[in-house]
Amino acid sequence: MAGYSWPKYPPCARASCTEPECCTQGGMAVWAELQGKQASEAKAAIEKQYPWVTVVILPKDDPGSFDFCCNRVFLFINSNGQVVNVPQIG
Template identity: 50%
Template sequence: MVGASWPHYPPCVSEDCTNAACCGQEFKYVWPELIGKPASEAAEIIKKSNPAVTVLILKPGFIRLENFCCNRVYVFSDGNGRVSEVPTVG
């Protein structure tokens, strides 16, 4: 089971992958160009470039789960609703 055939998060899917590059064999898996963009706009860009993931926007103070998932991308936003960290599959 790879890529677009994965269920949308949850449940978490990682198979034997332990890093984003392993997950991104079919689709984009890292988005450094989204730093500073509005988080909601970034989420839409991520969904279009990788339909195998569910995008979760996290506001300041929210914490992420530490488990690794190939079908999840966290978008961390700052107090102004802009992307503050590079979104990456995981």
């Protein structure tokens, strides 16, 4: 998204957004194609597209955080380092 960004996480930034698409003003906010990829590959792809996003890598059983942040993406991984969720901003 050219010319648009949020401050780096933390802290959490969201303005009035409650949905991923709001954070990117209609740009890509969900990466279904990264599910099953290695975490390092997924992290690099997301951060290349949105340098202002912090990608947080967690074990698949970790609950993460329940607050919605426009400047964060959780990657939940299995024991092989593969992404098990569909990554999305939030």
